[in-house]
Amino acid sequence: MRSFIIRLYEDRIPAGHAPVYLPRMPRSVYVVQGGITVEFSDGTQHQRQESAWVGQDPIALVAGEEDAVLWRWELVAPDAPAGTLRSAPGATSTLKLQQEIELDSQFDWLMRCDRVDFPPGGVALTHVHQGPGIRCCLKGEITIETQGKTTVHPAGSAWFELGHAPVLAPTTEATDTSFIRCFILPQGCRLRSSLRYVLPEDAGKPKRQHYHVYGERMLTLP
Structure with a gap:
């Protein structure tokens, strides 16, 4: 068994904000309000309200013409630093919930x-x-x-x-x-x-x- 932490954040990114960069890790990003463009290693995808992106690449979140509210789940090692948005002074990130989990290493x-x-x-x-x-x-x-x-x-x-x-x-x-x-x-x-x-x-x-x-x-x- 291996231990991990699953976290859920609520991110608020104002319209027109500079791109927000997030490191490589398993994550899901659900758009509660507004819209966001996700840039990843081999492409770009626009996510409108009530849609979600799932992946593991390092990404950039690019704001649109409306304020965006996102729910962002991440799976990290137990000693990983907080995943709040950094170098994004106009945006806010709030940890809604986190939980330690164990995954059987015999499964993918x-x-x-x-x-x-x-x-x-x-x-x-x-x-x-x-x-x-x-x-x-x-x-x-x-x-x-x-x-x-x-x-x-x-x-x-x-x-x-x-x-x-x-x-x-x-x-x-x-x-x-x-x-x-x-x-x-x-x-x-x-x-x-x-x-x-x-x-x-x-x-x-x-x-x-x-x-x-x-x-x-x-x-x-x-």
């Missing part, structure tokens, strides 16, 4: 960024995943019941899921709920759902949530 791993959408009153029935990750509520409200604890997460609130610990996740009746997720999975999960239902009777029940995968990348671990 990938990073996936996706979105889960629920109608009012939707619920993710008791389930596990094949790897750990950090989620952040985009809109609505979701309750996470796991390991004997219950926490409620409104829009902007982040939480960690271990993966192999069962989770039951009902959402509010008042409105739709969505969250963005970045998690680390064995490469065998490529293009496949990592979810497994714990209770046999839940597997055949109708599921009201919808999933959208923004991207996944095979990892060379730091």
